[in-house]
């Protein structure tokens with residue numbers, strides 16, 4: 083069953099969910115679903131839990147100990163303008179930044195343009211939000227009538243969304259200043275800003291059975307979805323693809339993992355609204 087072994091996660095996450103209003107604030111510090119239930123309390127000391135020997139981590143997924151918990155605390159922004167993605171009516175301008183000084187081992191310093199490229203790929207994917215141009219979204223509950231969006235990365239301050247990748251300490255500091263306790267593990271969202279926890283970006287969500295690439299797509303699509311006006315959704319029925327606005331990392335509730343807002347046939351993947 084999907085929630086077996088992950089049942090404890092939502093309990094640990096309950097407070098975080100309330101404060102971030104976002105299910106993508108899933109724990110990321112361990113590779114094993116059960117182990118991760120310890121991490122919310124462990125905070126930045128979660129490395130001991132995350133390196134539990136009863137799991138066989140992918141060699142491409144760094145352990146907690148390999149991921150720096152802190153860096154410079156300042157941000158470098160991806161420069162220039164990206165291409166316009168899609169032909170949707172509403173142009174969503176977003177900015178991408180990466181904390182300076184994220185380095186470890188032999189891995190070169192993280193470049194904001196690389197992070198920006200990852201986000202652009204997600205937004206431009208065939209079933210991504212940009213395909214709303216071909217499949218406009220109507221939903222009275224969130225005041226959308228034949229809504230469609232296009233996207234463009236900018237480096238100015240006139241933005242709709244600010245996406246930032248940062249080390250756990252910096253996420254804690256900035257999210258904490260907005261009243262969100264990210265505990266060295268979680269990401270958060272405040273105002274126009276999405277703070278992506280480096281640890282989560284590199285490790286994914288334990289127990290959520292998708293590739294790292296798909297995990298990234300799910301996170302970006304989910305968070306952008308909030309900025310497009312969507313709240314959380316629930317599973318629309320057993321065996322159906324989970325809505326991207328569903329907090330899938332906390333439990334699939336019978337749905338099949340899905341990281342795209344639209345199905346291959348162009349249908350918007352929806353479900354009942356969640357209480358949050």
Ligand SMILES: [Zn+2]
Pocket residue numbers: 103104105106304308314
């Ligand atoms: Zn959310």
